[in-house]
Every structure is written in C-alpha cells, then in structure tokens.
Amino acid sequence: MDYFIIIAPKLISFFLLIALGFTISKLGIFPKSCLPSLSAFLIKVVLPCLTISLLCQRGTTWGDLAGFHGIVLCQMAGYVLLAAVGLLCVRLAEIRPTTSNVHVGCMIGGNYGFVVIPILMALYTPENGQQYIPICSAIDTMMVWTLGLYFFTRGVEKDGEPWYRILAKRLFNPILVSIVLILTLNSLSVTLPGPVLEVCTNVGNISYSLGLIYVGCTICFLKKGSLHCLKTLWMLALTKLFAVPLLIYILTGPILPETERVVLMLIAGAPSMTTSCMIAGQYGLDEDYASTAVFVTTICCMVTIPLLFLTSALFR
Structure with missing residues (x-):
C-alpha cells in the first residue's frame, strides 16, 4: 500500500492553504489583531457545526458507542497514554x-480527518474497518475536548476561582455540548430540521480550509527566536507519531483484532490537530509553538505512517 499516494493530495492542499494564510497576513489583508476573533469563531461556531453535521449524517448514538466498547475503551486509554x-x-x-x-x-489532539479517515477508507470495506470511523470520531472529539482541553488550560485559570466554576467552563464548551446533544438526539431518533442541518453542514465545511489559513496566519507572525524549540518539537514528533502508536499496537495485541489495532495505531499517530493553534490563542498560551507543532508533525507523518506499518508487521 502506497500511503504517500493516499495522503499526498491532502498534503498539497495543506501547504496551499497555509501559504494562503501566510500571504494574506504578510500583505496586511488579515492583521494579527484579527486572529483572536477568528479563533473564537472557529472554536465556538464552526467546529460545533461540523460536529453536529457529521454525527447527524452518520446517525451515531450512545448505543453504538456501547456496542463497540472494546475499541472505545482502548481508544480512551490511548489518549491517557499520550x-x-x-x-x-x-x-x-x-x-x-x-x-x-x-x-x-x-x-493528545490528532488530526483525525487528515490521516485516519483517508487511510481507513482505502484499506478497508464499509463492513470490515470503515464502521469504526464514526465511532472513533465521536470518542476522539469527546476526549480532545475533555482530557485534551484540561491539559491545554491547566494552570491558566484565575487565582481564587472556585474549582466547580473551572470544571464547568471546561465541560460546557460548545463542541462537547454539541456532541453530547446530538448523540442524545440520535439515540432518541429525533432528527434536526432540514434547514438547520443544512446550515450546520455548510458552516462546518469551512473548518478545514479556514483552520489551515489560520495556521498560516500564525506562522506569518512567529516571533524571532520561536524556532529555538525545534528540539522539543522533534521529541513531540517522535513520541506522538511513532513511539506511542507502536506501543498501543503492541499492547492491544492480546485483546483486540488486527483491524481495531491498526485503527488505534493510526489515531494515536495522527499529526497534531489544527485546532491546537486556536486553543493556544484563546487561552494565551504559546501559539507559535502550536503552529510549528502542527506544521512539523504533519510533514513528518508522511514518513512515520509507512514506518508504523512496516514496524508493526513485526509484532503481528
């Protein structure tokens, strides 16, 4: 299987959209002062709409998650390991x-749509492999916006703020609320009105392009000396893209079938999610590091994914 051919078209669009974001910022069309508003729009509007659209189209329910409890529990454990x-x-x-x-x-947060979905669609049939896509997508979203958001925002709360208020802010974020709501509605066989779903779909569809344009804008505004952290970024790439995914594949050998092991390996080995930059911007974190991490891990995955398949074959 030539994994480069599967991912290459997405990688080309990845570069073009980042270049577009870089260019419009360099030309002054999109100044740095606009970045906070764009990140808030993406996190609070676009991504919840995308979540609603995807889960409604796939009809994923709480019962579906329970039915795949084996891979679901192992996937959740994988995020803890990461x-x-x-x-x-x-x-x-x-x-x-x-x-x-x-x-x-x-x-913790990987670009599920960039790597996992295209490869699973190419490797497996709808009955043997592709059925895990909506299930794992729901778990990925929930874990990223609970566990992932916790580690992103750990220690940034205001001094003296009650713990229950901090917990409420983290749990009642727009994306997590939208996924819980839609899973519940799907479980009750309640469908959204057509016009509402169409609006959510149209708004959600801009998430990929607008997210990468945002990354390009942040790269344009990288501070001098931001690349001093390349050593730790290579550590991030090595552990996230290769070491931990391979370890997950090995550890799940006695309890999961081969297909599920490969799915979990790909999820763990996906490059850092584009949303990392927006979260960093929203919470006053190191946005330069987030942008560079997204860029570096996405490039590196072109090498690490084939390497994962070659190495994992030794542990079958």
Missing part, C-alpha cells in the same frame, strides 16, 4: 509552563 508520555517529555526537557501545556495538548 498525555502521560507528553508530561514525561515536558519534565525531561524542562519546557516552560505556557509551552508545556501546548506540548501535552498537541500530544
């Missing part, structure tokens, strides 16, 4: 707080 390795790397590299949050967050 976070643990991220924390270990932060400790070993002595990364400063606002950057360390981003490092661990980028370990």
Whole structure:
C-alpha cells in the first residue's frame, strides 16, 4: 500500500492553504489583531457545526458507542497514554509552563480527518474497518475536548476561582455540548430540521480550509527566536507519531483484532490537530509553538505512517 499516494493530495492542499494564510497576513489583508476573533469563531461556531453535521449524517448514538466498547475503551486509554508520555517529555526537557501545556495538548489532539479517515477508507470495506470511523470520531472529539482541553488550560485559570466554576467552563464548551446533544438526539431518533442541518453542514465545511489559513496566519507572525524549540518539537514528533502508536499496537495485541489495532495505531499517530493553534490563542498560551507543532508533525507523518506499518508487521 502506497500511503504517500493516499495522503499526498491532502498534503498539497495543506501547504496551499497555509501559504494562503501566510500571504494574506504578510500583505496586511488579515492583521494579527484579527486572529483572536477568528479563533473564537472557529472554536465556538464552526467546529460545533461540523460536529453536529457529521454525527447527524452518520446517525451515531450512545448505543453504538456501547456496542463497540472494546475499541472505545482502548481508544480512551490511548489518549491517557499520550498525555502521560507528553508530561514525561515536558519534565525531561524542562519546557516552560505556557509551552508545556501546548506540548501535552498537541500530544493528545490528532488530526483525525487528515490521516485516519483517508487511510481507513482505502484499506478497508464499509463492513470490515470503515464502521469504526464514526465511532472513533465521536470518542476522539469527546476526549480532545475533555482530557485534551484540561491539559491545554491547566494552570491558566484565575487565582481564587472556585474549582466547580473551572470544571464547568471546561465541560460546557460548545463542541462537547454539541456532541453530547446530538448523540442524545440520535439515540432518541429525533432528527434536526432540514434547514438547520443544512446550515450546520455548510458552516462546518469551512473548518478545514479556514483552520489551515489560520495556521498560516500564525506562522506569518512567529516571533524571532520561536524556532529555538525545534528540539522539543522533534521529541513531540517522535513520541506522538511513532513511539506511542507502536506501543498501543503492541499492547492491544492480546485483546483486540488486527483491524481495531491498526485503527488505534493510526489515531494515536495522527499529526497534531489544527485546532491546537486556536486553543493556544484563546487561552494565551504559546501559539507559535502550536503552529510549528502542527506544521512539523504533519510533514513528518508522511514518513512515520509507512514506518508504523512496516514496524508493526513485526509484532503481528
């Protein structure tokens, strides 16, 4: 299987959209002062609409998640492992707080649509492999916006703010609310009106292009000296894209079938999600590090994904 051919078209569009964002910022069409508004729009409007659209189209329910409890539980454990390795790397590299949050967050949140879906669509049939796409997508979204958001925002709350208010802010984010709502509606066989779903679909469809344009804008505004952290970024790439995914594949050998092991390996080995930049911008974290992490891990996955398949064959 030539995995490069599967991902190459997406990689080309990835470069073009980032270049577009870089160019419009360089020309002054999109100034730095607009970035907070764009990130808020993406996180609070566009991504919830995308979540609603995808789950409604696939009809995913709470019952579906329960029916695939084996892979679901292992997938959730995989995010915990990614976070643990991220924390270990932060400790070993002595990364400063606002950057360390981003490092661990980028370990947890992967670009599910960029790598996982295209490869699963190419490798498997709808009955043997593709059925995991909506299930794992729902779990991915929930874990990223609970566990992932926790590690992104850990320590950034205001001094003296009650713990229950902090918890409420983290749990009642627009994306998590939308996924819980739609899973519940689907479980009750309640469908959204056609015009509402059409609006959500149209708004959600701009998430990929607008998200990468945002990354390009942030790269344009990278501060001088931002690339001093390349050493820790390579540590991020090595652990997230290769070491942890391979470990997950090995550990799940005794309990899961081969197809599910490959699915979990791909999910763990996906490059850092584009949304990392927006979260960093919203919470005053190291946005330069987030942008560079997205760029570096996306490029590196062209090498690590074929390497994962070659190496995992030794443990079948």
